[in-house]
Amino acid sequence: MAVNTVASTTASDSTHPGVSLGPAVALSCRECGERIPLGPHFACTACFGPLEIAYELPEGDPEALRARIEAGPDTIWRYAPLLPVPADVAAKPNLNPGFTRLVRADRLAAELGVTGELHVKDDSGNPTHSFKDRVVAIAVEAARAFGFTTLSCSSTGNLAGAVGAAAARAGLRSCVFIPHDLEQGKVVMAAVYGGDLVGIEGTYDDVNRFCSELIGDPAGEGWGFVNVNLRPYYAEGSKTLAYEICEQLGWRLPDQLVVPIASGSQLTKIDKGLRELIALGLVEDRPYKIFGAQAEGCSPVSQAFKGGHDVVRPVRPDTIAKSLAIGNPADGPYVLDIARRTGGAVEDVTDAQVVDAIKLLARTEGVFAETAGGVTVGVTRKLIENGLLDPTLTTVVLNTGDGLKTLDAVAPTTGPSAVIRPSLDAFRAAGLA
Amino acid sequence: MAVNTVASTTASDSTHPGVSLGPAVALSCRECGERIPLGPHFACTACFGPLEIAYELPEGDPEALRARIEAGPDTIWRYAPLLPVPADVAAKPNLNPGFTRLVRADRLAAELGVTGELHVKDDSGNPTHSFKDRVVAIAVEAARAFGFTTLSCSSTGNLAGAVGAAAARAGLRSCVFIPHDLEQGKVVMAAVYGGDLVGIEGTYDDVNRFCSELIGDPAGEGWGFVNVNLRPYYAEGSKTLAYEICEQLGWRLPDQLVVPIASGSQLTKIDKGLRELIALGLVEDRPYKIFGAQAEGCSPVSQAFKGGHDVVRPVRPDTIAKSLAIGNPADGPYVLDIARRTGGAVEDVTDAQVVDAIKLLARTEGVFAETAGGVTVGVTRKLIENGLLDPTLTTVVLNTGDGLKTLDAVAPTTGPSAVIRPSLDAFRAAGLA
Incomplete structure (x- = not known):
């Protein structure tokens, strides 16, 4: 089939012979198209472009594939035939995310003011x-396949x-x-799971640079950094959001999706997932629009989109949306392409609008x-107001994390309606009856 | 069938005519057996004993019922035929908990040192x-059925x-x-969902007393207190834990379950759920043991069990396990009955053991x-050490809540392995390579 496939690749081509990651057959450069065997690599040897997974996806009857997926576990592993994981992945100890x-x-x-179907993917x-x-679960399978014994990453929290x-x-051992x-x-x-957690004296950028050094050093030998040398595998986990949304809509594409942008990887992989479903005949091929959402205090992609630029100019983040605060998003240009190609847009909202939207939801x-x-949610409201998102169609808005993790954002404006003595008189006086 | 059923009850018997809550047919006193029609009642009019739901559960082929459940949604509503909820419950807006x-x-x-199967129900x-x-979702259906427009409760947090x-x-409006x-x-x-939240100047006991007053007052008219006047419905939600555990084990009873005790209601309803599955032929009838778990700082049921008493003497709670800190557990005597009848036990652990067990898991x-x-988890370890829990059998341990809600318990002893400058030399010196 047509989506990122190669005619054939045998295990003996690989720098890691014997590696079997399901339908994944090679790493492919997103810039120049160069292909290399599967391995813990993230940059093209020819042009230094980012690598992604190329597949040989299952061919044949879409009905049979749908039935196979529906009979699978209630986790991302129901989509194992479309992911870079071994066929027996669900039997291995993992956190079973998804669905x-x-x-x-x-x-x-x-x-x-939406009159069409509105859904939140929570x-x-x-x-x-x-x-x-989702993404870490795929990286774990790659780590096992490549024989890594320590799992690592740079992170500001969630990861x-x-x-x-x-x-x-x-x-596995972890050291983050x-x-x-x-x-x-x-x-x-981050520390409660008992792995090693290392605080680096510096900014997140310093942490990142240090991790890149460590990968090239003997001290980092045998280490899989999920968001660096395992990134091509890791990133594919976001495709499962697209698969689940369509399956949960009854194997149907939504008309519009609103997706947050940090590095932009999630949005690009959701688009990849949707295109795979179309190519496989699992959903009817019809137009969909993808909208990207940023916080105003870290909105380089939104600024580029609105300015009509192809280049994303890095910014210094200053927003309460810390999980999206990547000032130099690696996938920014791809996000611009997708928003423009599908007829979507990229928009941003202020921190105050973020708080209002959390409370509204x-x-x-x-x-x-x-x-x-x-x-x-805030960007969805704004896109409706400015006429870019059609409120009569089917729209899916992503919520990618839990409010318990960012209590500080709403704490200053969220509290009791009243504090009273334990008496009916006091209660009546509070005006809440 | 034999589990808590009556020959027949028609809707016209009800104080709430037209109320249809699936297989639920009456409220039944757990002490004297007196039956009254379904309504927002929690104490027996004859003896003031606690009321629970009596059912007319589906008869017939267990295979057909299993298939019907398995074809249902991936939520507690797959068990709607066994719960006090309308048949179309899954189509109503609710949080869809469970599974x-x-x-x-x-x-x-x-x-x-467990050599049998060990599972954590998370x-x-x-x-x-x-x-x-789970329990609130059932209470919401009762509130809708009885025409309540405000949902309420007394709580120390989770509820x-x-x-x-x-x-x-x-x-619905909420006022908690x-x-x-x-x-x-x-x-x-608690406040972020936009309902009214009222702080009461006093202890949790004062809050409870105030809520009981409010139920009898015009100011509380039209209010459903999930853990007071809707308690018989609410409590049934815990049966779904038993259903899910058995279905997820392949329609099989575990040999041993370890269940936390706050009011004791959850443990008694899990036992009720297991007995229903047996009576319906959904699982093979074989012995199971239920073990209760408390924190030493609030262990009235454990003390009674170990002392061989039938009466649970109230205590003043002093433990980090605040969601279990009920000093006068209403279902304590029923828990003692169940632990003794099934050959289980009730045990307690210190706060330090609680923290160790959180980290171990x-x-x-x-x-x-x-x-x-x-x-x-701590009690499971202790029960194995003192020979009361058989490590060669199939055991299920319950985790009823999320660590994000009680970060304070582990924070003092959980932190980075090291804090270093961003350099390979500093990393090597830290001894983590």
Whole structure:
């Protein structure tokens, strides 16, 4: 089939002979198309472009494939035939993320003036309560395949916890790197799984640079950095969001999706996942629009989109949406391409709008989102107001994490309606009866 | 069939004519057996004993019922035929809790010396990350059936959030009552859903007493208090834990279950659920043992069990396991009965053992449990050591909530392995390579 496939690749081509990662057959450069065998590589040897997975996806009857998926486990592993994982992945110890709720959001729709179907894909239901469990689960399989014994990453919080938990469950060692001045809550969430957690005196950029050095050093031998040398595998985990949304809609493409942008990888992989479903005949081929969402305090892609540029100019992040605060998003140009190609857009909202949107979603649907979910809901509202998103169509808005992880964002404006003595008179006087 | 059924009851018997809550046919006194029609009642009019739901459960072919359940949604509503909810419950806006992961815990088993199957039922995956979503979801259906427009409760945290979220999603007003001095994090989690949250100047006992007054007052008219006047319905939600565990084991009873005790209601309803599955022929009838778990600082049921008493003497709670800190557990005597009848036991662990057990579970399985989960894992270890729990059999340990909600328990002893400058030399010197 037509989506990123090669005619054939045998295991003996590989730098890791015997590696079997299901339908994944090679690494392919997103810039020049150069192909190399599967291995722990992330940059093209010819042009230094980013690598991604090329597949030989299952051919044949879409009905049979649909039935096979539906008979699978209630996790991302139901899509194992479309992922770079071994066929027996579900039998291995892992956190079994995915197949999170798609919430039909009628009350939110009413507030936003949406007359079509509005759904929230709520990824706070994952084991460590963010979409990171999806991508890390795929990276763990790559780590096992390449014989890595330590799982690592640079992180500002969510990813550190996801890696720590996944490594613990898989019986791998973990050693993750964070800026030394992270909030104590995030440190606890990352450290509780018992792996090594190293605070680096510096910014997140310093942490990243240090990890790149470590990969080239003997001290980092046998280490799989999920978001560096395992990144091509890791990133594919986001395709499962696209698969689940379509399956949960009854094997149907939504008309519009609103997706948060950090590095931009999630948005590009959701587009890849949708195109795969079309190519495989699992959904009817019809137009869809992908909208990207950023916080104003870190909106390089939104600025480029609105300015009509192809180049994304790096910014210094300053927003409460810390899980989206990547000032130099690696996939920014690809996001611009996708938004333009599909007829979508990229928009941003202020921190105050993020907080309002978190509360709006909680109040209408009982879903308490991380700041990133406030960004997507807030951007959805703004896109409707400025006429870019059609409120009469079927729209899916992503919430990629849990409000428990970013309590500070809403704490200053969220509290009791009243504090009273335990008496009926006091209660009546409070005006809440 | 034999489990808590009556020959027939028609809707016209009811104080709420037209109320249809599936197989639920009456309220039945757990002490004297007196039956009254379904309604928002919690105490027997004859003897003041606690009321519970009596059912007319589906008769006929167990295979057909199993198939019907398996074809249902991946939520507690797959068991709607066995719950006091309308048949179309899954189509109503609700949080869709349940069908959480049953984690096969081989690495934990190895540390505990368990050679049989060890599983953790991980209820942190529920929408607001505790088992409370199960019980509240059932209470919401009762509230709708009885025409209540405000959902309420007394709470020290988890329940307030679960009620706030469920009411928001259902489009009901909520007004929940908490002690005024709760930690800010818990206040935020409860208030973010936009309902009214009232701090009461006093202890949790004062909050409870105030809610009982409010039910009898015109100011509380039209209010459903999930854990007071809707308690018989609410409590049934815990049966779904038993159903899910058996279905996830392949329609098989575990040999041993370790369940936390707060009021004791969850443990008694799990036993009720298991007996229903046996009576319906959905699982093979064979012996099972139920073990209760408490924190030493609030262990009235454990003390009574070990002392050989039938009466549970109230205590003043002093433990980090706040979600289990009920000093006068209403279902305590029923728990003693069940532990003795099934050949189980009730045991308790110190706060230090709770913290150790939280970390043990996180380190071995990547599951970060609330303090209540530390209690059950810690008690499991103790029960194995003192020979009361057989490590060669199939055991299921419950984790009823999420570690993110009780970060304070592990924070003092959980932190980075090292803090270093971003250099390879500094990393090598830290001894982590």
